[in-house]
Amino acid sequence: MKERNRVPGTLPVSEWELRRKFLEQAELVPGGERISRCLQCGTCTGSCPVSYAMDISPRMVIALFRAGEIEQILRSRTIWICASCYMCTTRCPQQIKITDLLYALKRTAMDTGLYPDRFPVYLLSKSFVRLVNRFGRNNEPLLMALYHLRRNPFALLSLLPLGIELYRRGRLALWPSKIQGVGAIRRILAASQALEIPREREEPEYAKGMVGYRAVGQIPPAAAG
Amino acid sequence: MEYLYYPGCSLEAAARQYDESLRAVFAALNIGLKELEDWNCCGATMYMSVSETTSLAISARNLALAGQDGGRELVAPCSACYTVLLKTHRFLQESPELREKVDRLLGEAGLRYNLNVRVRHPLDVLVNDVGIEAIAAAAQRSLRGVRFAPYYGCQIVRPERGFDDREFPESMDRLFERLGATAVYFPMKTRCCGGMLMTTFPQVCLELVKELLECAVENGAACIVTTCPMCQVNVEAYQKRVNKEFKKTFEIPVLFFTQLLGLALGCSERDLGLQRNLVPLKTPLPAAVA
Numbered sequence: 234m235k236e237r238n239r240v241p242g243t244l245p246v247s248e249w250e251l252r253r254k255f256l257e258q259a260e261l262v263p264g265g266e267r268i269s270r271c272l273q274c275g276t277c278t279g280s281c282p283v284s285y286a287m288d289i290s291p292r293m294v295i296a297l298f299r300a301g302e303i304e305q306i307l308r309s310r311t312i313w314i315c316a317s318c319y320m321c322t323t324r325c326p327q328q329i330k331i332t333d334l335l336y337a338l339k340r341t342a343m344d345t346g347l348y349p350d351r352f353p354v355y356l357l358s359k360s361f362v363r364l365v366n367r368f369g370r371n372n373e374p375l376l377m378a379l380y381h382l383r384r385n386p387f388a389l390l391s392l393l394p395l396g397i398e399l400y401r402r403g404r405l406a407l408w409p410s411k412i413q414g415v416g417a418i419r420r421i422l423a424a425s426q427a428l429e430i431p432r433e434r435e436e437p438e439y440a441k442g443m444v445g446y447r448a449v450g451q452i453p454p455a456a457a458g
Numbered sequence: 459m460e461y462l463y464y465p466g467c468s469l470e471a472a473a474r475q476y477d478e479s480l481r482a483v484f485a486a487l488n489i490g491l492k493e494l495e496d497w498n499c500c501g502a503t504m505y506m507s508v509s510e511t512t513s514l515a516i517s518a519r520n521l522a523l524a525g526q527d528g529g530r531e532l533v534a535p536c537s538a539c540y541t542v543l544l545k546t547h548r549f550l551q552e553s554p555e556l557r558e559k560v561d562r563l564l565g566e567a568g569l570r571y572n573l574n575v576r577v578r579h580p581l582d583v584l585v586n587d588v589g590i591e592a593i594a595a596a597a598q599r600s601l602r603g604v605r606f607a608p609y610y611g612c613q614i615v616r617p618e619r620g621f622d623d624r625e626f627p628e629s630m631d632r633l634f635e636r637l638g639a640t641a642v643y644f645p646m647k648t649r650c651c652g653g654m655l656m657t658t659f660p661q662v663c664l665e666l667v668k669e670l671l672e673c674a675v676e677n678g679a680a681c682i683v684t685t686c687p688m689c690q691v692n693v694e695a696y697q698k699r700v701n702k703e704f705k706k707t708f709e710i711p712v713l714f715f716t717q718l719l720g721l722a723l724g725c726s727e728r729d730l731g732l733q734r735n736l737v738p739l740k741t742p743l744p745a746a747v748a
Contacts (some may be wrong), residue, residue, distance in 0.1 A: 286659070314659060318649075319617035320612065322617045332617065340509065365498070365516070370467050370498060413496045414567065420566040421519065421563045
């Protein structure tokens with residue numbers, strides 16, 4: 234998109250940054266490095282129950298990663314439409330943990346603030362995390378309220394009939410049950426924030442060479458300085 | 459035998475009848491079930507998209523608590539909790555680096571991660587520990603005449619191979635067929651219901667639910683039997699929305715597998731929380747003792 238006139242086989246700095254962030258996340262997934270073994274067979278896309286609603290199919294996500302277009306992936310709805318049913322991971326002939334890699338991409342998106350336009354899911358994630366941090370447990374009505382109030386308060390009205398029906402049957406807890414150890418959870422969270430500070434990391438093996446697929450991930454010498 | 463019990467947030471609210479019927483079934487079979495004290499949210503799939511280490515630590519707190527309690531088997535009936543706790547366990551087993559980090563975090567709460575806790579699904583416990591024959595021997599009523607669609611959902615059998623096949627599990631089919639019921643042909647048994655997509659992308663999710671309902675009804679099921687709170691809510695509570703959206707007339711009961719099992723074991727409808735289901739079960743059950 235930007236920096237179109239770059240040296241073939243090199244990446245603009247912004248893309249290199251995204252790539253570094255994503256690989257950092259992907260490394261946290263045991264077996265995450267297997268992404269380099271993708272055959273582009275398309276089994277993931279064919280197995281996905283929601284691929285028809287995606288703008289970029291799971292197979293294309295890996296193809297775009299290889300082509301050095303992570304920004305395009307992050308701006309797509311794909312990673313957020315995934316309902317994590319793990320069918321692709323189950324069927325992948327190369328044992329790539331596609332679902333977990335999509336989570337790694339979600340985290341990269343949250344970190345960098347790159348979303349598709351008018352976009353909802355990260356709001357739900359954030360609301361969920363707020364609730365769990367406060368009470369230690371989730372509460373469905375409160376989650377819906379937090380989410381919809383920030384997104385579209387009118388949608389809450391359309392949920393009302395179902396809410397009333399569930400309430401009448403005793404299936405709606407209006408307030409979460411707070412746990413005793415919520416202090417412990419907050420200590421864990423505080424400590425984990427300190428751990429999240431980017432650590433010094435080595436270059437991944439495959440970013441060192443300069444031929445074909447290996448070239449992707451290199452900083453152009455000119456931009457590096 | 460006694461198991462530790464991790465209910466999970468859904469079983470406190472929208473899936474209360476799952477909690478009630480699970481306790482009733484375990485009581486009827488004389489299996490001990492002790493709720494894990496002060497458990498917290500497993501982190502579900504939402505937390506995973508925020509921070510990996512944090513979400514692993516949050517979910518590992520439960521495993522650490524279970525370890526303190528004697529390192530027994532931890533029963534998690536909600537598929538999302540089950541898969542997240544299991545995933546945490548596997549990740550920490552596979553990666554010493556992650557384990558060290560998580561252990562450090564748990565140390566802040568005075569806990570230590572315990573590798574000896576096993577995460578189990580109640581279906582696994584009932585079919586493989588208790589055994590189908592033992593359950594059949596304890597049955598008070600026959601399920602003859604009940605035609606059901608066995609809907610496992612996705613996360614109970616995936617991503618890693620657990621206690622049953624990842625695409626075509628049969629535990630529930632075998633269990634209920636032995637008790638007299640008929641499992642209809644239901645090729646969508648591990649198809650995803652959409653989960654939280656019902657909130658974020660309702661159109662996509664309604665389509666998935668419609669396909670599931672169609673598949674069950676066309677194959678002659680009188681009820682859908684599921685093992686997961688998200689599946690149950692999406693497939694049951696959103697039937698009206700599906701009907702409106704796609705001009706359909708679905709009205710099929712969606713039971714938790716413990717509710718149907720409890721009926722066979724002679725538990726009362728109230729103990730099984732059947733009155734909490736939005737679409738009532740209409741099939742009359744023969745009272746005959748097997």
